[in-house]
Amino acid sequence: MVGTWHYVLAKHAKAMCMLERELGDKHGLGPSEFEVLDQMVHHDRKLRIQELCDEVHLSQSALSRVVARLEKAALVSRGACDSDRRGVFVCITEEGRARHAAALPTQRAVLAEIFDDTPVLIA
Amino acid sequence: MVGTWHYVLAKHAKAMCMLERELGDKHGLGPSEFEVLDQMVHHDRKLRIQELCDEVHLSQSALSRVVARLEKAALVSRGACDSDRRGVFVCITEEGRARHAAALPTQRAVLAEIFDDTPVLIA
DNA sequence: TTGCATTAGATGCGGGTGCATGTATTGTTC
DNA sequence: GAACAATACATGCACCCGCATCTAATGCAA
Numbered sequence A, B: 001m002v003g004t005w006h007y008v009l010a011k012h013a014k015a016m017c018m019l020e021r022e023l024g025d026k027h028g029l030g031p032s033e034f035e036v037l038d039q040m041v042h043h044d045r046k047l048r049i050q051e052l053c054d055e056v057h058l059s060q061s062a063l064s065r066v067v068a069r070l071e072k073a074a075l076v077s078r079g080a081c082d083s084d085r086r087g088v089f090v091c092i093t094e095e096g097r098a099r100h101a102a103a104l105p106t107q108r109a110v111l112a113e114i115f116d117d118t119p120v121l122i123a
Numbered sequence C: 001t002t003g004c005a006t007t008a009g010a011t012g013c014g015g016g017t018g019c020a021t022g023t024a025t026t027g028t029t030c
Numbered sequence D: 001g002a003a004c005a006a007t008a009c010a011t012g013c014a015c016c017c018g019c020a021t022c023t024a025a026t027g028c029a030a
Helices: A002-027 A031-043 A047-055 A060-072 A094-114 B003-027 B031-043 B049-055 B060-072 B092-113
Strands: A076-080 A088-092 B076-080 B088-092
Touching: A002 A031, A002 A094, A002 B003, A002 B092, A031 A047, A031 A060, A031 A076, A031 A088, A031 A094, A031 B076, A047 A060, A047 A088, A060 A076, A088 A094, B003 B031, B003 B092, B031 B060, B031 B076, B031 B088, B031 B092, B049 B060, B049 B088, B060 B076, B076 B092, B088 B092
Parallel strands: none
Antiparallel strands: A076 A088, B076 B088
């Protein structure tokens, strides 16, 4: 229990730190930005902010800002939702797809290094 | 690999959030503050800042500030190191021990709730 | 001893986060 | 349909973090 927590703490700290540097230096992306792009690619359709909120581990406010940053970088676009004009659809751009594709190997490499010693624990 | 990473991400986010609220509201401690107190109690002796740095997953600068906060709250005291006058010894106070003892069940309860569904993975 | 690289810890700074709140829109109840 | 609660997203704010840098002390070499 406590051991699991310390494991999570250690891996999270190391991975976050390394992802921040690697993704930042090589692709100009933060871990949260990459995660959102990753979800967009994975779902392969426009998503509501709230849908994204369920998938990434960020508060709604943090997510709102991540999307704003991504939009400023032209990696996603925000569009109004017709059925509910309060809603916002997020749509990945071609440039966003490209940036994600470029960054993916970097992320995988970091994870491979971090979790190298860890047997397959979680499906 | 990616699955493990998402597991770590999810558990870390949930636990951190809950610890912050529970420890903060009930005991006036942040997760980092608790972690440092926990290490002090565990080692049961005065520790160099750098020794703490190896145990908690914080940068040296963050740790320096956590110790400063703890000292301001009179939960630890900082003392000069005779053998190396650059060094700083950190020593937990009686009040610090008491606060830690009071907060420990809260932390354990949070971890129990978070890792309830997780079989024993890491020793 | 003097000079310089190294180390311990503190601090300025920029950036990201969550919470509380604000604004706009929707649903609901009378 | 008017008033009010609820929802979606944005934003002000305070806080914590890591990086770069600063200061002081140490070690080492000439």
